Amino acid sequence: MRTVTGYxxxxxxxxxxxxxxxxxxxxxxxxxxxxxxxxxxxxxxxAVRNSAPDRGSSxxxxxxEFVGTVTAVGGAVTAFEVGDEVAVGNIVDSCGxxxxxxxxxxxxxxxxxxxxxxxxxxxxxxxTLGAYxxxxxxxxxxxxxxxxxxxxxxxxxxxxxxxxVWEPLRxxxxxxxxxxxxxxxxxxxxxxxxxxNALGAEVTxxxxxxxxxxxxxxxxxxxxxISTDSASMAEMTGKLDLIIDCVPVEHDPAPYLRCLALDGTxxxxxHLGPMTVDTVDLLIGRKSLSSAGSGGRRHTQDLLDxxxxxxxxxxxxxxxxxxxxxxxERLSRNDVRYRFVLDMADAAELSRV
Numbered sequence: 169m170r171t172v173t174g175y176x177x178x179x180x181x182x183x184x185x186x187x188x189x190x191x192x193x194x195x196x197x198x199x200x201x202x203x204x205x206x207x208x209x210x211x212x213x214x215a216v217r218n219s220a221p222d223r224g225s226s227x228x229x230x231x232x233e234f235v236g237t238v239t240a241v242g243g244a245v246t247a248f249e250v251g252d253e254v255a256v257g258n259i260v261d262s263c264g265x266x267x268x269x270x271x272x273x274x275x276x277x278x279x280x281x282x283x284x285x286x287x288x289x290x291x292x293x294x295x296t297l298g299a300y301x302x303x304x305x306x307x308x309x310x311x312x313x314x315x316x317x318x319x320x321x322x323x324x325x326x327x328x329x330x331x332x333v334w335e336p337l338r339x340x341x342x343x344x345x346x347x348x349x350x351x352x353x354x355x356x357x358x359x360x361x362x363x364x365n366a367l368g369a370e371v372t373x374x375x376x377x378x379x380x381x382x383x384x385x386x387x388x389x390x391x392x393x394i395s396t397d398s399a400s401m402a403e404m405t406g407k408l409d410l411i412i413d414c415v416p417v418e419h420d421p422a423p424y425l426r427c428l429a430l431d432g433t434x435x436x437x438x439h440l441g442p443m444t445v446d447t448v449d450l451l452i453g454r455k456s457l458s459s460a461g462s463g464g465r466r467h468t469q470d471l472l473d474x475x476x477x478x479x480x481x482x483x484x485x486x487x488x489x490x491x492x493x494x495x496x497e498r499l500s501r502n503d504v505r506y507r508f509v510l511d512m513a514d515a516a517e518l519s520r521v
Contacts, residue, residue, distance in 0.1 A: 169193060170200070173518040174301025175492055176227035177219040183493035184216055186518040187227065189297060191305045196244035199308045201254060203515075205486070206299045207233035207324040208495045208508035210355070210416055211258075215286065216496060231299030231510075232258035232284035233328035235320045238311075245308045255314045255472060257327035258284050258462055260296065260306045272466035274310075275335075281462075300492065302515045312469050315476025322481030325355065325507040326471060329482060331463035333360035333412055334471040336435040337367060339460070340410050344368035349404075349411035351395070351424055352438060353380040353387070356414035358483060358506040361387040364412075366478045372408060374424070383505070387483075395423065406430075406453065414438040421457070425449040433458055484509045 169190035176187040194200060212230035219228040238252040248254065261282035262274035269277055282290055284306075285298030298304075314323055333356055342348055348364040350357050351374045364371045365388030372391040373384040381392045393400045404427040411424050416438045425434055426449065433456040436443065445457060463471070475481065483506045487495050495508040 170303065170305065172301050172303045173515055174229055174231075174297075175489070175515075175518075176229045177216045181493075182217055183496055184230070184300065187229065188518070189227070189229070189301075191297075191303060192292070192294075194240055194242045194305060195291070195307075196242040197308050198242040198305050199238055199245060199248050199254070199311045200240040201234075201236040201256060201304050201306065201311070202239045203231075203234050203236045203299050203301060203304055203512045205235050205321040205324045206231045206510045206512060207328060207482075207484075208492070208499060208510060209233060209325075209328050210499065211328075212298075212300075213496050213499050217500075226295035227297070229285055229297035229300055231301065233324050233326075234299040234304065235314055235324050235327075236304070239303070242308070247308060248311060253314045253316060253320065255312045255323055255327050256284065256299070256304065256306055256310065257312075257331060257468060260284050260287070260310045261290050263290070271464075273464040275462040275464050300489070300510065300512075300515075302512060309465065312472055315472055317476055317479070318481050321486045321509045321511065322484050323472075323475070324509050325359070325482035325484060326475060327468070328462070329355045329507060330359045330363070330475070331468050331471050332356055332437050332461060333414070334363060335463045335467050336410070336412055336437065336458070336460045337363055338467060338470070340433060340435070342367045342369050342410060346370070346409045347372065347407060347429070349374060349408040349424070349427060350389075350414065351411060352414040352416075353377070353384055353506075354414060354416070354502070355482070355504075355507045356438060357412075358387050360412045360414060361389050362480050363474075364388070366474070366480055372404070401427070408432060410435065412437060418443070421445055422449050425455055425457075428453060428455045430454060432456070435460055437461065482507045486511050488513070489515045
């Protein structure tokens with residue numbers, strides 16, 4: 169076994185604590201990655217705050233958007249070699265046999281994809297432990313080549329926030345001549361603005377924050393609408409081909425559906441819980457409501473290649489890993505522009521408490 173150090177959900181607080189644990193020895197199709205930078209996602213915050221750790225059960229080690237350097241490869245691995253700079257997202261395996269896997273949409277695996285943490289390993293049944301750690305061992309099919317021209321810390325969030333909005337942009341064939349709305353300019357939303365702009369679309373940002381409204385043009389927005397201003401919202405009626413809704417809490421989709429043009433689509437990627445929709449809001453204009461989550465292997469490498477070509481990364485605030493609890497606490501207050509990333513260089517100095 170391979171001994172690593174990292175952080176697990178604390179047994180006594182609402183944060184995480186240092187933790188020493190073991191990774192599996194490499195299988196023939198495995199890649200060992202020294203984790204250099206790991207993003208801090210709202211999913212991490214929810215996992216930490218909602219976990220009830222028990223010394224006798226599998227701990228929660230968060231972290232599912234990370235970059236690093238290959239340190240070892242299994243005997244059957246041909247796409248990677250020691251020293252390669254790579255990236256890994258929130259899926260580390262899938263069944264490979266279902267219809268979704270067959271078309272490169274492993275994120276929709278009928279037998280459920282194996283998540284980077286809190287998932288079940290498909291071969292030994294163990295619980296996966298995340299990348300708030302010095303090393304991660306992952307099946308080679310779910311490792312991606314990182315564009316060397318990009319800042320590695322700012323690439324890490326592409327593996328969750330970036331790919332989550334990239335798939336609906338691609339599946340809706342966003343390009344020149346199209347108008348795209350983005351609801352919420354946070355971790356997901358700011359990436360949607362950058363990517364939609366780079367694809368050639370006219371981009372409108374909907375936000376309640378005056379600070380983010382001022383920042384939106386820098387990200388690539390052509391228009392900003394304060395969504396609490398009824399007059400401004402009314403002016404957007406029928407104007408947009410696609411809206412990507414990144415708001416992470418329950419809210420009324422009706423105001424945004426009214427902003428869609430004929431055959432327009434509202435894609436909800438932020439709040440994945442119950443939502444009430446009046447079918448008349450869909451009927452008038454033959455509109456569609458859709459959703460998306462994460463991304464398959466094909467679209468993930470496509471995203472990284474596109475970002476390398478267009479010099480696109482997330483806007484990040486990098487903190488040493490020892491400040492992870494500060495990052496989680498500030499994230500709970502939305503005190504970040506636009507994504508926290510942990511520099512894992514100091515994690516090797518951790519010892520188990």
